Amino acid sequence: MDLTAKLTILERMLDIYDRFVGEFELACEKYCAHCCTANVTMTTLEGCRIFADLETSGNLKHLETITRLSHPDRFRPRISINRMADICARGEDPPEEHLNPEASPCPVLVDNACPLYGVRPFGCRCMVSARNCGQTGFADMDPFILTVNDVFLQHLEHIDAHGYTGNFADVMQFLANSENRRLYTSGRLGPPPESLVSNQPVFVLMIPPDHRARIQPLLKEIRGIQI
Numbered sequence: 639m640d641l642t643a644k645l646t647i648l649e650r651m652l653d654i655y656d657r658f659v660g661e662f663e664l665a666c667e668k669y670c671a672h673c674c675t676a677n678v679t680m681t682t683l684e685g686c687r688i689f690a691d692l693e694t695s696g697n698l699k700h701l702e703t704i705t706r707l708s709h710p711d712r713f714r715p716r717i718s719i720n721r722m723a724d725i726c727a728r729g730e731d732p733p734e735e736h737l738n739p740e741a742s743p744c745p746v747l748v749d750n751a752c753p754l755y756g757v758r759p760f761g762c763r764c765m766v767s768a769r770n771c772g773q774t775g776f777a778d779m780d781p782f783i784l785t786v787n788d789v790f791l792q793h794l795e796h797i798d799a800h801g802y803t804g805n806f807a808d809v810m811q812f813l814a815n816s817e818n819r820r821l822y823t824s825g826r827l828g829p830p831p832e833s834l835v836s837n838q839p840v841f842v843l844m845i846p847p848d849h850r851a852r853i854q855p856l857l858k859e860i861r862g863i864q865i
């Protein structure tokens with residue numbers, strides 16, 4: 639599948655997700671940015687979408703900002719979500735991850751607003767809360783939203799199975815290099831650099847038993863995407 643087709647599927651999945659999450663009462667609003675930390679992760683496909691948007695809008699300067707302001711202790715996943723699902727399905731323990739909740743803010747956040755809002759990673763889009771996190775100190779998320787978020791993350795990795803996953807800043811720094819973009823676009827990426835991890839297809843979805851029936855219509859929509 640070429641890059642254009644993958645980007646089209648990504649857009650359709652995001653449309654499905656926005657319709658789903660739009661049915662919940664949420665406290666999320668413009669300039670509420672407690673969730674805009676340096677720990678957001680994404681796939682190379684989402685990074686390509688952001689890069690294309692920055693290039694089209696003449697805002698590639700944000701790449702320099704991301705490099706300059708990226709937090710030194712940002713979250714760097716050791717495995718992708720699909721790999722973690724496989725390990726858990728085998729009854730084994732996934733490797734321990736190091737996440738510093740104080741690693742903040744996101745390097746592109748300006749005056750509590752996101753300059754990439756329309757093309758922000760799914761990891762940002764799926765961060766929602768029924769109550770303002772600034773008042774509670776945590777995100778109050780319906781457990782079903784958490785399940786749906788995992789399922790979307792797994793499918794987003796699946797459509798980018800030949801790419802990588804990593805911290806938002808590391809993926810953007812990787813894609814800032816034109817040779818890396820050329821290799822990614824031609825589907826010829828080799829092993830990932832130390833800062834990123836390889837993606838893989840979905841083999842097992844992480845859906846708790848009590849959500850299996852409720853999630854079926856959404857799974858049908860995702861699997862029904864035609865391009």
Ligand code: SF4
Nearest residue numbers: 666670672673766771
């Ligand atoms: S998840 Fe929390 S911090 Fe982020 S926009 Fe929603 S309420 Fe605000």
Ligand code: SF4
Nearest residue numbers: 674744747752758762
């Ligand atoms: S990319 Fe935008 S929405 Fe995501 S964490 Fe950064 S500022 Fe917030």
